[in-house]
Amino acid sequence: MTDAIAEAVADAHRREWASVLAATVRVTRDLDLAEECAQDAYARALQVWGRDGVPDRPGAWLTTVARNRATDLLRRETVLRRTLPLLVTEEAVVAPADEERPVVDDDRLRLIFTCCHPALARDAQVALTLRLLCGLSTVEVARAFLVREATMAARITRAKKKIAAARIPYRVPSAEDLPVRVGAVLDVVHLVFTTGHTAPVGERLVRRDLTDGALRLARMLHRLLPGNGDVAGLLALLLLTDARRDTRATPDGRLVLLADQDRGRWDTGRIAEGTALLTEALSGRPPTRYAVQAAIAAVHAEAPAWADTDWVEICGLYDVLRTLWPNPVVDLNRAAAIGMRDGPEAGLAALEPLRDEPALATYGYLSAARADFLRRLGRWDEAESAYEEALALSGNDAERAFLAGRLTEVRENRR
Structure with a gap:
């Protein structure tokens, strides 16, 4: 097996896994058996494609192999499987004649x-x-x-x-x-x-397996449900956010804040696609929470430099978001935006009520936001305490390294 074949199978897994598995479930009505058959199909591909070449339609080839494998296994296990609970498929559901179809x-x-x-x-x-x-x-x-x-x-x-x-x-x-x-x-x-x-x-x-998987699902939903503003808003949000992915960390894994990212390396294709989807999502009334979140991401994407960020618009969008999706994390992000618009004192004041919010008791970003405002104000003792708390609540190594660096900076200024 060559590296090219292995990569072709891996690419087919990324692109076609959901389709192959979903089609096989229709045959098996059993998720475990469908998974087994789909996995067998990919294992078979490693052998056959190395000998015969990659088929023109890898997904169709894999689906056929998986479904044939499922049919063979079902023939052998008919008696056993009669005793197992199975999925109710579309055909097995007896619906009223006037019930709407999917x-x-x-x-x-x-x-x-x-x-x-x-x-x-x-x-x-x-x-x-x-x-x-x-x-x-x-x-x-x-x-x-x-x-x-x-x-x-x-x-x-x-x-x-x-x-x-x-x-x-x-x-x-x-x-x-x-x-x-x-x-x-x-x-x-x-x-x-x-x-x-x-x-x-x-x-x-960043866990690219998760972000890429979510983007594939969102794209799939948008293809299958065109015109759905909720889906368009979510896909716009993911694209506009993911456009910054390659600039969020240095090659050696150090965190890079949004203010310091190289905007010339942001993915302009994803920004353009996300912006177009945002227009589609905002055409509905009222806008969904995903559309408003995407609008916030779009404001960041459109600013040529950090200093050009329209914090007035961002704060206004967070005000809208709070009405659509009351959430302590939204309040936290809004408070951070207020600090950027009106200065660190205003940001601290907006954060203060959130310190008694139970849902944020172990949320390290609240402590990190407070620490940053306190650092900018030169309140070194309080900043040190806030950074220590944020560090204790963080489990990501890149974030921990960044917070540790800030903590060292604050301690040096405190002396």
């Missing part, structure tokens, strides 16, 4: 809505999405959740069993139910992205 009929969309069904807890929804749609291994999913592999394996297994035992339908919601159900899906995709954008722990600032 807006889009696509196996990948069925799989997304199955993983994000409201009967499942949010952590189970995210874990299944990472495992089944992003194609991450159980080890990688466990790392994203900061738990042991065995713990995550058990969690995923329980979620799969609940899907089958609770007879959760493997289908796209009707047009009537879609607005409610799509919101949960978008929340999961956004959480996958944010987990990768700044990894909670580890050496790397």
